[in-house]
Amino acid sequence: MKVVVDTNILFSALLREHNRYANTLIKNEQGYEYYGVYFTIVELFKHKDRIKKYSELSEEEILGALYELLKQINLLNEGVISPKSWKEAMRLVFDVDVKDIPIVALAIELEAKLWTNDEELKSGLSAKGFTDFLET
Secondary structure (H helix, E strand, O other): OEEEEOHHHHHHHHHOOOOHHHHHHHHOOOOOEEEEEOHHHHHHHHOHHHHHHHHOOOHHHHHHHHHHHHOOEEEEOHHHOOHHHHHHHHHHHOOOOHHHHHHHHHHHHHOOEEEOOOHHHHHHHHHOOOOOEOOO
16 A cells, blocks of 8 residues: 655654654555655754754764655655646645645555644545545
């Protein structure tokens, strides 16, 4: 099964070593195919100070953990997403959080489940008919 990973899942996985998000991604006992967009790296970099503060890990430990997590995810250039998927994602997400458009567009494009902890996003998408979420 294809799964698009929201940035907040990676953020959560970096906050503590060996938490359920990190374990799910790294062990991948379900055999999922994980996908993401390059924008994810930009988002994580933007919040690196928060990650460092709350994880209580050294920068080297965070980078090592991030490397292990990103090895599990097929990062795709947003250019592979069709205009049709972008348009549908914009319709679904524009009034929730426009930063989520790329991950929703990729989920639509790949006909994949979306793995997110963002309850506001899930609620907004569900209200408009998108309910293809991975629940962990």
